[in-house]
Amino acid sequence: MIDRAKDGAFVVATANVGATGNIVVSASSSASPALPVSLLVCQTDPVSGACLATPATQTSLTIGAGDTPSFAFFTSSNTVWPYDPAANRINITFKEGGAIRGSTSVALRTLQGTPGLPSTTIDYEAIAANLPAHFTTAPANQGGGNGNGNGGGAMNSRYPLNEDNTPVGNPVTNAGATLGRVLFHDKRLSINDTISCSSCHEQSIGFSDPDVLSTGFVGGHTGRHSMGLANARFYAPGAFFWDERAATLEDQVLMPIQDGVEMGMTLSQLLPKLQAVDFYPALFSSAFGDDTITADRISRSLAQFVRSLVTTNSKFDQAYINGTVDNPDFAGTFTAEELLGKRLFMPSPGSGVQSLGCAACHGTTTQILSVAENNGLDANTDADQGVGNGRFKAPSLRNIAVRGPYMHDGRFSTLEEVVEFYNSGIQDHPDLSPHLREGGPGGPPRRMNMTTEEKAALVAFLKTLTDNGFLTDSRFSDPFNKR
Numbered sequence: 001m002i003d004r005a006k007d008g009a010f011v012v013a014t015a016n017v018g019a020t021g022n023i024v025v026s027a028s029s030s031a032s033p034a035l036p037v038s039l040l041v042c043q044t045d046p047v048s049g050a051c052l053a054t055p056a057t058q059t060s061l062t063i064g065a066g067d068t069p070s071f072a073f074f075t076s077s078n079t080v081w082p083y084d085p086a087a088n089r090i091n092i093t094f095k096e097g098g099a100i101r102g103s104t105s106v107a108l109r110t111l112q113g114t115p116g117l118p119s120t121t122i123d124y125e126a127i128a129a130n131l132p133a134h135f136t137t138a139p140a141n142q143g144g145g146n147g148n149g150n151g152g153g154a155m156n157s158r159y160p161l162n163e164d165n166t167p168v169g170n171p172v173t174n175a176g177a178t179l180g181r182v183l184f185h186d187k188r189l190s191i192n193d194t195i196s197c198s199s200c201h202e203q204s205i206g207f208s209d210p211d212v213l214s215t216g217f218v219g220g221h222t223g224r225h226s227m228g229l230a231n232a233r234f235y236a237p238g239a240f241f242w243d244e245r246a247a248t249l250e251d252q253v254l255m256p257i258q259d260g261v262e263m264g265m266t267l268s269q270l271l272p273k274l275q276a277v278d279f280y281p282a283l284f285s286s287a288f289g290d291d292t293i294t295a296d297r298i299s300r301s302l303a304q305f306v307r308s309l310v311t312t313n314s315k316f317d318q319a320y321i322n323g324t325v326d327n328p329d330f331a332g333t334f335t336a337e338e339l340l341g342k343r344l345f346m347p348s349p350g351s352g353v354q355s356l357g358c359a360a361c362h363g364t365t366t367q368i369l370s371v372a373e374n375n376g377l378d379a380n381t382d383a384d385q386g387v388g389n390g391r392f393k394a395p396s397l398r399n400i401a402v403r404g405p406y407m408h409d410g411r412f413s414t415l416e417e418v419v420e421f422y423n424s425g426i427q428d429h430p431d432l433s434p435h436l437r438e439g440g441p442g443g444p445p446r447r448m449n450m451t452t453e454e455k456a457a458l459v460a461f462l463k464t465l466t467d468n469g470f471l472t473d474s475r476f477s478d479p480f481n482k483r
Contacts, residue, residue, distance in 0.1 A: 019065055024095045026058035041092075044070045050191050072192070114279055115182045115479035122475050124177035124308045128166075128233075132312050134320040134328070134365045135160040158364045160234045165249060165307075172304045175287040180305025182283060183298060185478040188273060189257050190217045191264035197256065197302070198478060200226045204471050206399035207309060212410035216261040223261075224384075225410035228403050230470065231366045231396040233307035242392045242408040244372055253302035254295065267295045274298075309476060311398045315464040320365070334464065341461025344454060356422075356448055356458075360435050367397035367465065373433040376426035376445055377407060384409070389431035401463040402471065415459045423448040423455060 027039040040055035051072060053059070063069060071092075094102040138159045166172065183189060184197045200214035200222070201207040209226035216222065224242050232240075232249060246252035256262040257270065265273075274280045274293050281291035288297050315333065323329035330342055343351045346359035361369050372391040374381070381390030392408045406412040412421065426436050426445040437443040450458070470476075 020062065021096045021101075022060065022062050023101065024058055024060050025071055026093055026095075028091050028093075042072050044072050044192070046070055113480065115185075117178065117182075117479055121174045121178060124172055124174050124304070124475070127308050127310050128164075128172060131161060131310070132317065132320065134317070134325050135312060137325050138162070139325050158370065160231070160364050160366050160368075163234045163236055163364070163368075163370075165233060165235060165237045167248070167250070170250060170300045170303060172307050173287065175283075176301045176304040177308045179283045179287045180301035180303070180308075181476065182279075182479055183302055184305050185480055188277065189263060189265060189270065191269070192217055195263050197253075200256075200262070201229055203473075203476055203478075204402070206230055206403040206471065208403045210404070212405050214262070216259070217264045220261040224408045225405060227393075228395045228399065229306055229309050230311045230398045231309070231368065233310065234364070234366050234368060234396070235393075236370055239372070239393055243386045244393050249303045249306060250299045253306065254299050267298075270298070271295065305476075309470075311467040311470040313469050314398065314467040316365075317467070335460070337457045337460045338464050340454070341457035341459070342464075344450075344458050345461050356450075357435060358458075361433070362394070362397055369394035373435070374429050374431045376429055376432045376436055377409075377411070377421075379427040379429050381429060390429055391431065397462065398465050399467060399471065401466050415462055416455070419450075419455050419458050423450045 025041055025043075027041055029039065040057065041059050042051035042053055042055040043059055043061060044051055046068075055072070059071070061069065091105050092103060093100050136159070170176075184201075187193045187196045187199070189196060195217045198207075200209045202209065207229035212225060213221040213223070214226045227242060235249075237248065240246035240249055240252035241255075246255060254267070257265050258267065271293055280293060284293050284297060285291040287301055315338075319328040319330045319333040322333050330339055334342060340353065342348070343353035344356050344358070345362075347355045347357075359367075361373060363370060372387040372393045374390040375392070375394075378390065384390075386392040386408065400406075401415060404413055404415070406415070406418050412418045422436075424447060426432070426447075428445050432445060434441045436446050438446050
């Protein structure tokens with residue numbers, strides 16, 4: 001028996017050790033009194049895990065000697081049932097001629113059903129319209145300080161709005177992003193209804209994955225760690241995935257669906273599958289004017305939702321709100337430790353602290369790397385070349401404190417490990433970023449030689465980038481019933 005997901009279908013395999021026979025497979029509730037749910041079963045494809053027929057209350061088949069068929073069991077209900085494995089269980093029976101030939105049981109979980117959307121459409125368009133000034137304006141001093149040790153606001157000449165990758169042909173609309181939100185959280189986008197986009201991009205951890213490698217629809221693992229999605233609208237065009245293989249966000253959102261490890265679905269399979277779901281025609285009609293479901297519309301709506309995942313309310317942002325774009329009030333907003341970490345991270349003229357230059361790569365007020373770089377994780381990168389020569393894209397550092405593990409391969413569990421790597425562990429790769437060499441190109445890998453106090457301060461600063469409201473914002477949450 002395999003529980004393939006935190007919620008969704010259970011997959012049960014059986015083996016016939018006797019002669020060929022005709023069996024009936026069904027399920028019933030073991031709770032007392034029985035729970036008012038519809039218990040469904042289907043025989044599944046042994047490779048893909050997809051149902052071979054529409055799930056029903058029972059299924060019949062002829063089983064030959066030595067056969068090992070598998071079945072998926074669902075509980076369909078719009079009621080949220082508590083996950084109580086001791087009390088709420090499904091009894092599964094295998095009968096031949098009315099006699100029970102085998103049985104087992106699994107804990108009850110409710111099958112994903114209809115999304116619960118608010119009666120008033122969420123205003124996703126307001127997210128971009130109401131960006132704070134430090135997202136929409138280039139600081140006049142471009143990194144200069146004010147002489148009082150507070151430090152300048154800019155990290156370099158870039159600023160977020162100037163790098164918005166929203167195409168003219170796909171602006172964020174309220175109806176489009178709403179549809180995208182439903183699609184993002186819907187497990188039906190996988191071949192066997194066990195994996196959604198949010199399975200590997202969990203809101204509470206910055207739309208990333210707490211596991212080193214994400215688990216796909218049949219238990220396989222992805223080749224790299226799940227990248228956080230916050231502020232993806234401010235990534236330079238043509239820079240999606242760790243290896244930047246997706247030219248646009250519209251391209252990127254369709255790739256995991258079709259991946260043989262992640263979700264295992266083809267677009268030709270997905271379109272009729274969604275057309276058969278009763279609530280999708282109205283959502284597509286609201287977003288695009290009619291109920292036609294196409295791959296392009298799926299792509300555009302998912303991209304709209306992801307571009308809505310903007311985080312602007314961290315302690316770091318509060319310093320700008322308390323001050324101005326040119327003179328953010330870090331000194332009045334941060335603790336002494338956080339302020340030291342900020343001064344190590346980005347230039348702060350007049351502070352007396354020598355910056356480590358982190359902001360030279362992690363630029364703008366969203367701390368986004370503008371180009372893929374080799375950061376010296378390994379001296380030899382033959383195992384994974386990334387974009388090329390061991391260079392990888394880096395996501396925004398927003399909510400980095402809750403997004404562990406870290407790096408493209410998830411090798412570091414904590415921020416402390418990451419800071420120590422940059423302090424003392426950068427490897428001498430031939431294509432190492434010049435920013436990480438002493439004296440620039442041709443020099444040896446940098447050694448930051450930070451004190452214990454400085455390393456702790458840098459971690460403290462990185463924690464100021466956490467936006468707790470974003471991590472629980474209902475506009476981005478799973479609209480389906482949860483266990």
